[in-house]
Amino acid sequence: MTGYIFSPGEHMLDRKGRPIAGYTLSGDAVYKRARVRGALLRLKEWDFYQIADERYCLQFVIGHVSYAGNCNIAFFDHHSGERIFERGCTTALPLRSMHLPESAHADSVLTFEQGDLHLSFENKDDVRKITARCESFSAEVELRPAVDRSVLVCTPFASPWRFYINEKINLLQAQVSVRLEGREYSFSSKRTFALLDWGRGVWPFSHEWYWSSASTLVDGVPFGFNLGCGFGNDAKRRGTENVVYWGDAVLKLSDMHITHGSDPMQPWTLDSGDGRFFATLTPLYDRDTITKLLFVNNRCHQMFGTFEGSLRLENGTVLPFTGVSGFAEHAVNHW
Numbered sequence: 470m471t472g473y474i475f476s477p478g479e480h481m482l483d484r485k486g487r488p489i490a491g492y493t494l495s496g497d498a499v500y501k502r503a504r505v506r507g508a509l510l511r512l513k514e515w516d517f518y519q520i521a522d523e524r525y526c527l528q529f530v531i532g533h534v535s536y537a538g539n540c541n542i543a544f545f546d547h548h549s550g551e552r553i554f555e556r557g558c559t560t561a562l563p564l565r566s567m568h569l570p571e572s573a574h575a576d577s578v579l580t581f582e583q584g585d586l587h588l589s590f591e592n593k594d595d596v597r598k599i600t601a602r603c604e605s606f607s608a609e610v611e612l613r614p615a616v617d618r619s620v621l622v623c624t625p626f627a628s629p630w631r632f633y634i635n636e637k638i639n640l641l642q643a644q645v646s647v648r649l650e651g652r653e654y655s656f657s658s659k660r661t662f663a664l665l666d667w668g669r670g671v672w673p674f675s676h677e678w679y680w681s682s683a684s685t686l687v688d689g690v691p692f693g694f695n696l697g698c699g700f701g702n703d704a705k706r707r708g709t710e711n712v713v714y715w716g717d718a719v720l721k722l723s724d725m726h727i728t729h730g731s732d733p734m735q736p737w738t739l740d741s742g743d744g745r746f747f748a749t750l751t752p753l754y755d756r757d758t759i760t761k762l763l764f765v766n767n768r769c770h771q772m773f774g775t776f777e778g779s780l781r782l783e784n785g786t787v788l789p790f791t792g793v794s795g796f797a798e799h800a801v802n803h804w
Contacts, residue, residue: 683795748778
């Protein structure tokens with residue numbers, strides 16, 4: 470696969486709305502919603518945050534699929550599988566009125582309110598604050614980057630006007646306050662990290678993907694990865710979202726193969742195929758989500774567990790790792 474690295478300020482959609490395939494590790498390529506042509510009911514945009522230590526996990530999402538808007542709050546124990554709190558709501562036909570930010574790094578405030586549910590994402594100088602309130606649940610989160618790189622990729626599909634622009638920001642150090650029915654839940658002060666999944670795209674109706682992510686410390690050094698496969702058209706893409714972080718080192722990978730057996734609770738394998746990265750995920754909890762609404766039929770197995778494996782740095786040094794908390798997911802969507 471030939472890679473193409475965007476120049477700072479380069480547009481990822483041309484003036485006719487066609488995707489320019491490529492990637493950057495600096496988050497400085499440009500997405501302009503005004504360049505998206507047609508696709509009145511096909512544009513999908515979301516900001517998804519996941520904050521986790523080695524026990525608890527928070528998930529927050531604000532997004533839309535043009536014909537429906539969505540806001541969701543989830544709090545669960547990914548070690549035991551206990552679903553502690555979850556609420557969500559949808560709105561009809563928001564189209565492009567929700568005004569999600571056109572950059573994952575620009576100063577912005579994104580807010581969703583309906584009834585007693587309030588969720589807001591604020592970003593200022595890459596310090597992110599999340600505020601959530603619903604019924605007897607409340608959460609406040611502050612996120613600061615532990616590494617100065619992230620992966621932003623524009624992936625085309627077979628149709629010339631369909632695309633997936635996605636930025637994954639790993640290793641966001643998190644300070645978390647969560648209360649539910651008067652009880653305060655404690656997250657690890659040093660081992661709580663977040664990721665941002667920032668997605669904008671015009672997708673085909675049916676699609677399938679694999680995605681895996683982890684953010685933690687190994688021997689006191691920030692370690693994380695973002696790995697995926699199945700996105701877009703292989704013949705047209707010129708870059709992947711696959712990247713591994715080790716302290717100040719960034720290992721950019723090409724293809725990634727993520728596989729599992731018929732029972733998703735059995736071990737998964739993640740293999741770059743070139744000897745640079747290999748890992749096995751031992752699942753502890755299957756966050757199995759199913760969405761059926763009108764013609765929408767989506768299912769995702771998000772498998773939380775621990776990774777064991779190794780990576781080879783550019784200088785040839787092989788670094789083994791074990792007991793790393795994270796997840797891998799397999800999604801099949803008709804949306």
